[in-house]
Amino acid sequence: MxxxxxxxxxxxxxxxxxxxxxxxxxxxxxxxxxxxxxxxxxxxNDYMLYTPLLPEVAGGILDARFVTIALSDALPGVELVRxxxxxxxxxxxxxxxxxxxxxxxxxxxxxxxxxxxxxxRLFDIPGLLDHGRGLKTPAEALYFRDQLLTQLEMASRDTDPRESRARRTFVVVGASYAGTELIAQLRALADSAAARQGLDPTAVRFVLLDAADKVMPEVGEKLGAQVLDVLRSRGIEVRLETTLTELTENSVTLSDGTVLPTHTVAWVTGVxxxxxxxxxxxxxxxxxxxxxxxxxxxxxxxxxxxxxxxxxxxxxxxxxxxxxxxxxxxxxxxxxxxxxxxxLGVGEAKPYAHRDMGLVVDLGPGFAVANPLGIPLSGLPAKVVTRLYHLFAMPSPVNRWAVGLAYLTDLLFPRPLVSIGLATETQAQFAVSQGIGARN
Missing domain, CATH: 3.50.50.60 (FAD/NAD(P)-binding domain)
Structure with missing residues (x-):
């Protein structure tokens, strides 16, 4: 050869x-x-990123290192050009x-x-590049965790009621896999913070928007309806057939004309x-x-x-x-x-073929939806299947061990409330974190 x-x-x-x-x-x-x-x-990067677990990084369950697989360890003999x-x-x-x-x-x-x-995937919405944040990189996931905890701490001491409400309002655009998982994990992190800091959890507002008329249409009508019920039972406002028309530093304007004061906007509308x-x-x-x-x-x-x-x-x-x-x-x-x-003369070429193995979606404490091999599951059974799937799919024994221990820790102890500041607001901007600065 x-x-x-x-x-x-x-x-x-x-x-x-x-x-x-x-x-x-x-x-x-x-x-x-x-x-x-x-x-x-x-x-x-010198790692492969296991992106399906980024919502759990944002929610404080996992360390960002646990979802990054070192290429030097996983691919010995492969030359890396960074x-x-x-x-x-x-x-x-x-x-x-x-x-x-x-x-x-x-x-x-x-x-x-x-x-x-x-x-x-971005759209030509005024303010989106400057004030929206995505969920495709560790920096973006860490930003959401730190941003939520910081805003809650600042809101508790803010004397301006409007500003305090803005700090306690979190908007997520996109009700598919990533957006739904993200808002569920952030809600759980906020509830944990409220319980330990003496805050009223109902004062922390979460709003999920999507231009579609259903939440997570990929999982089917029955499971999608269950997802919607769970989100609303946790105090998450779900506004369907609604999106953003403008973002500023202190607010967002919705397509129905509503203006929401907020400092935190997650744009998770697809790729x-x-x-x-x-x-x-x-x-x-x-x-x-x-x-x-x-x-x-x-x-x-x-x-x-x-x-x-x-x-x-x-x-x-x-x-x-x-x-x-x-x-x-x-x-x-x-x-x-x-x-x-x-x-190159080794083996025989074949066309791409696949079998649909189903999907798994983690929705925070005690709940998930999944349809492994077409079998619809929800609640705790789906939660077990979801976590086992991710452990199985993780392509590194070290990362598998770390994530498994983190899941065990999550069962036994409350989520850590630590805002380390590893990812700044600038580092989480689309232009820096993903290298995109124009409409795609």
Whole structure:
């Protein structure tokens, strides 16, 4: 097996360390172990982030380190280039990378695996970039935890009633998985703080908005109705068919004209493909790079793509593409590894196929919803299934151990009320945390 241009070992460059890129590199390391192939991963981070547990980081159950899998430990033998990919030259087979100190590096490749993931989907709403915060990074999750605790502490000493109400009002936009889990965890953290600080928990206001007419339509009508009932029973205001039209430092304006004084707005309305897709000049579908059933990019031999940035044909739904979920990204990472290896003469290529394993959604103390293998569950049984699923899916025994101990601690002790200040307001802005500063 040789480099097609130099005669040396083939160079495989994996762009991105998310679920798809991580799983692809991990599988390639095994399948190409005896071939001499070089696997190079390019990522601005030295970890893979287990994003489904970010709401529990925001809620104070988990430490941010517990959901970050160190690439050096998990991917021995894979070369890591820490930096942001600025451009990809498909004709000359090179990737241009800029590191955190503005140093530039050009990497050549024989096989390119394009898995840069996604970023929060933004809209052209006045004030959103400055005053809204997402939930795609550890900095954003830590910001919400610290922000909630800080605002409650400041509200208890504020002499201005309007300002005190604003500090105790938290708005989350997006009633799908992440937004619903986030508001449930923040509600639980606020209730814990109120109980130990002598506050009236009903004075802490949580408002969940969504332009859709249902909460979490992905789980089905029956489970969705249960989710809605649980949220409202915990004092969370749910306003459907409603969104934001403007954000300021001290308030938000809703689409129905209501003005809510608040200092905390979470924008969790879904994702869009990484902006790097637009620089390739290749066909896209719904903003994602079009790929064939085997995840190859047509017209560019040796180029493969998967995960949130790729429009992968869904074999179970003719004419559709797979949704941008972690479950699909992991499976596509396995297919990417198999087909990249096959293109180098190891094994046999196959199209992407999947079986729907269901979903799990954690909704705070004592409640979750899940439908493993199509079996609808709610309450404590779903809670057990949800936590066991995350422990099983965590791709590192160290992280699995840490998360398991944190879950046990959560059963025995109240949540810690600590605002460490690790993530500042600026660090949690979209432009800094996710590198997006314009409408996507």
């Amino acid at each position: 040789a480099n097609e241009s130099t005669g040396g070992p083939p160079r495989i460059v994996v762009v991105g360390s998310g679920f798809a890129g991580f799983e692809c590199a991990r599988r390639l390391r095994r399948s190409l172990r005896d071939t001499g192939a070089r696997i190079i991963m390019v990522s601005p 930096g942001a990919v600025d451009s990809i030259d498909l004709d000359n087979r090179t990737v241009h990378v800029t590191d955190c100190e503005a140093g530039a590096e050009v990497l050549s490749w024989d096989r390119l695996v394009f898995t840069p993931g996604s970023v929060t 869009t493909a990484n902006p790097l897709v637009d620089t390739l000049g290749l066909p896209t579908e719904k903003g994602r790079l079009k790929v064939a059933a085997d995840l190859s990019v047509e017209g560019h031999p040796g180029v493969f793509a998967g995960g949130d940035a790729a429009a992968v044909p869904d074999p179970r739904h003719q004419g559709s593409i797979t949704p941008p979920t972690a479950q699909h990204a992991v499976r596509q990472g396995r297919t990417l590894a198999r087909n990249v290896a096959a293109s």
